[in-house]
Amino acid sequence: MAAMMAADARAADWTRGRRDRRRRFALATAALGALAFLLCCAMLLMGNTLYPVGTVWNALRGVGEKGVLFAARTIRLPRMLAGLFAGFAFGMAGSVFQTLLRNPLANPNIIGITSGSSAGAVYCILTLHAGAGAAYASSIAGGMATTLAMFILSNYRKRFSASRMILVGIGIQAMCNALVSYMLIAARERDVPAATRWLSGSLNGVRLPELYPLFAASVVVIPVALLFSGQLRMLELGEDAALTLGVRAGRTRAVLMACAVVLAATATAATGPIAFVSFLSGPIAKRLAGNGNSHPLPAGLFGAALTLASDLAGQFAFEQRFPVGVVTGILGAPYLIFLLVRMSGKGEL
Amino acid sequence: MTGRASWRDRGLARSSLRGHGVGVAALSLALLASCAAASFALGARAITLTELADGLFRPYVNTYGANVARKRVARTMFALLCGGSLGVSGALTQSVTRNPIADPSILGVNTGAALSVVCGIAFLNITTAAQYMGMAMAGAALTAAFVYAVGSVGRDGATPIKLALAGAAVSAALSSMVSAVLLPRSYVMDQYRYWQVGSVGSGTWAETGALLPFFIVGTLTAVATAPALNALAMGDEAATGLGVRAGLVRLIASMAGVALCGAVTAMAGPIGFIGLLAPRLARMLAGADLRRSLPMSALLGAVTLTASDVIGRLLTYPGELEVGVVTAFVGAPILIYAAVRSRA
Numbered sequence: 001m002a003a004m005m006a007a008d009a010r011a012a013d014w015t016r017g018r019r020d021r022r023r024r025f026a027l028a029t030a031a032l033g034a035l036a037f038l039l040c041c042a043m044l045l046m047g048n049t050l051y052p053v054g055t056v057w058n059a060l061r062g063v064g065e066k067g068v069l070f071a072a073r074t075i076r077l078p079r080m081l082a083g084l085f086a087g088f089a090f091g092m093a094g095s096v097f098q099t100l101l102r103n104p105l106a107n108p109n110i111i112g113i114t115s116g117s118s119a120g121a122v123y124c125i126l127t128l129h130a131g132a133g134a135a136y137a138s139s140i141a142g143g144m145a146t147t148l149a150m151f152i153l154s155n156y157r158k159r160f161s162a163s164r165m166i167l168v169g170i171g172i173q174a175m176c177n178a179l180v181s182y183m184l185i186a187a188r189e190r191d192v193p194a195a196t197r198w199l200s201g202s203l204n205g206v207r208l209p210e211l212y213p214l215f216a217a218s219v220v221v222i223p224v225a226l227l228f229s230g231q232l233r234m235l236e237l238g239e240d241a242a243l244t245l246g247v248r249a250g251r252t253r254a255v256l257m258a259c260a261v262v263l264a265a266t267a268t269a270a271t272g273p274i275a276f277v278s279f280l281s282g283p284i285a286k287r288l289a290g291n292g293n294s295h296p297l298p299a300g301l302f303g304a305a306l307t308l309a310s311d312l313a314g315q316f317a318f319e320q321r322f323p324v325g326v327v328t329g330i331l332g333a334p335y336l337i338f339l340l341v342r343m344s345g346k347g348e349l
Numbered sequence: 350m351t352g353r354a355s356w357r358d359r360g361l362a363r364s365s366l367r368g369h370g371v372g373v374a375a376l377s378l379a380l381l382a383s384c385a386a387a388s389f390a391l392g393a394r395a396i397t398l399t400e401l402a403d404g405l406f407r408p409y410v411n412t413y414g415a416n417v418a419r420k421r422v423a424r425t426m427f428a429l430l431c432g433g434s435l436g437v438s439g440a441l442t443q444s445v446t447r448n449p450i451a452d453p454s455i456l457g458v459n460t461g462a463a464l465s466v467v468c469g470i471a472f473l474n475i476t477t478a479a480q481y482m483g484m485a486m487a488g489a490a491l492t493a494a495f496v497y498a499v500g501s502v503g504r505d506g507a508t509p510i511k512l513a514l515a516g517a518a519v520s521a522a523l524s525s526m527v528s529a530v531l532l533p534r535s536y537v538m539d540q541y542r543y544w545q546v547g548s549v550g551s552g553t554w555a556e557t558g559a560l561l562p563f564f565i566v567g568t569l570t571a572v573a574t575a576p577a578l579n580a581l582a583m584g585d586e587a588a589t590g591l592g593v594r595a596g597l598v599r600l601i602a603s604m605a606g607v608a609l610c611g612a613v614t615a616m617a618g619p620i621g622f623i624g625l626l627a628p629r630l631a632r633m634l635a636g637a638d639l640r641r642s643l644p645m646s647a648l649l650g651a652v653t654l655t656a657s658d659v660i661g662r663l664l665t666y667p668g669e670l671e672v673g674v675v676t677a678f679v680g681a682p683i684l685i686y687a688a689v690r691s692r693a
Contacts, residue, residue, distance in 0.1 A: 105514040156689045163510040167688035171681040178677030181546035200528045275525045320533040329525020340499045
């Protein structure tokens with residue numbers, strides 16, 4: 001009798017724990033979403049002149065003075081959308097990679113996907129003197145090619161190994177970076193500023209048509225990634241455990257990785273590699289939303305909020321305007337160090 | 350019967366090359382000489398033997414060819430010295446960290462040196478080579494210590510993967526600090542753009558002279574600590590049992606390694622992967638005993654760097670590809686190969 005009651009109590013505890021975890025996850029996600037939304041509004045309102053909400057709203061619908069229309073629709077809206085979508089993409093891609101490779105440090109920045117994208121874009125601009133459209137295509141192609149090479153090499157003898165993939169990625173990244181350095185030196189002086197945008201991420205001068213590939217990719221890829229992210233949670237338990245739970249590990253990994261790569265590459269093509277967003281979003285979202293849930297959604301929202309906030313800080317907090325990539329890089333560094341030390345201490349690295 | 354056996358023996362000996370110390374050393378020296386010769390002769394303008402002789406031995410001859418030859422010779426000497434230093438530095442780093450992929454470029458040390466130099470140019474108005482060296486070395490040492498500390502926290506110590514990730518992450522952080530310092534200061538950006546891709550193209554006798562003391566002291570230290578490092582390779586307990594003071598040896602050897610790498614980085618900019626490649630080849634040729642493989646690393650580092658420089662000059666003839674780009678393309682595939690073959 002007593003044993004049965006104890007079992008009942010345990011079951012009740014378990015359900016309550018599950019409910020609590022769900023509530024916490026929903027709360028955190030909603031809060032992050034609200035934060036991202038507020039920052040989007042701030043991006044639209046703030047600038048050289050601060051406009052009231054009504055004016056901006058009217059301007060977005062096409063009503064108002066010429067100057068306001070230009071500021072709101074040509075400058076601030078694309079900038080806001082670029083920050084929102086690229087931040088979301090980086091955050092989600094980073095979280096997927098971190099979970100798949102089961103290493104919080106493994107993210108598109110460090111394992112070389114974004115440097116493949118950068119190399120592609122810089123090659124197009126500096127060597128082929130191609131226009132923005134070609135640069136985007138080649139940036140995406142560069143990211144994909146890098147990932148493909150990495151994936152093939154790390155599946156050597158049909159035995160996937162995350163640490164092998166990370167090392168291979170670091171090697172490929174070194175090659176891409178060398179290539180970019182060389183192209184920067186060999187280039188004509190006046191072409192260099194256009195290319196440096198692809199080296200440290202920036203939202204400056206983004207135009208709406210440049211964002212279409214990112215929008216398209218987000219609309220297609222994000223739902224797929226969210227659909228598969230439940231299985232991601234089981235993959236996190238390890239390959240064998242996931243297999244036992246009925247996850248087709250190889251297929252799930254391939255789909256999710258493809259999603260993450262598309263997101264990272266298109267976002268890099270739109271804004272350049274914004275440092276550390278993909279790295280920070282996963283772990284922070286995990287802390288906010290609690291363990292035991294899949295994190296791509298909150299990670300994406302956090303990525304968007306971080307990018308927008310950093311861009312606002314870069315625009316208004318200092319005497320000199322800094323591109324968003326520099327701000328996130330400097331904000332991210334102390335957290336990175338903290339995380340590195342903590343993870344090493346727990347043996348998670 | 351005996352004939353077959355002797356064939357087999359010879360095949361074994363040749364595959365390991367370990368019993369042939371003198372032969373291997375002679376071969377490597379010959380390789381070094383031919384690299385140097387190629388570096389003298391080849392480039393945007395090939396020079397003849399008379400021009401080379403003019404440049405070397407007849408300082409009063411002032412023809413165009415002779416001047417080209419003088420420049421080439423200086424550049425070659427600089428390249429050889431840089432390569433040698435990086436080779437020794439890599440061998441030291443690998444044996445101190447007991448880690449086959451420890452290389453300054455992978456551990457983020459180059460970026461640390463870069464940040465330090467950039468800060469020096471921007472805030473302290475440094476101009477002289479000695480100041481560059483000091484800043485680069487301080488930055489390199491701090492970064493190396495930090496990355497190693499971060500990579501070795503935890504139960505299993507500094508595994509290759511932890512070190513590589515810590516290095517990549519730290520260098521990502523440092524490079525955004527570099528951009529933060531650079532962006533508002535276009536004059537620094539201009540200097541940095543040329544410095545950040547490693548090159549020996551501007552090597553002169555003066556720079557070679559400045560690097561030489563570092564090379565000599567660093568290499569002598571390395572050779573002096575080699576027996577102790579050999580003992581450390583068996584594990585700290587075993588080494589302590591043999592009377593080696595593990596901590597002290599590590600400190601001295603890693604200081605020598607960082608000083609060598611920092612000096613080269615200050616002069617030539619970050620040149621990656623020589624420190625990965627040379628010790629690896631040296632171990633293949635001369636075995637794991639550091640007393641032999643350290644000098645071999647120096648030799649092979651010099652050969653690899655000089656050969657890469659010559660390749661860079663030929664690939665984009667009549668322009669040139671900076672040696673840092675070439676070494677990345679030679680070295681990174683080796684890292685990838687090592688990673689793919691590893692059973693990790």
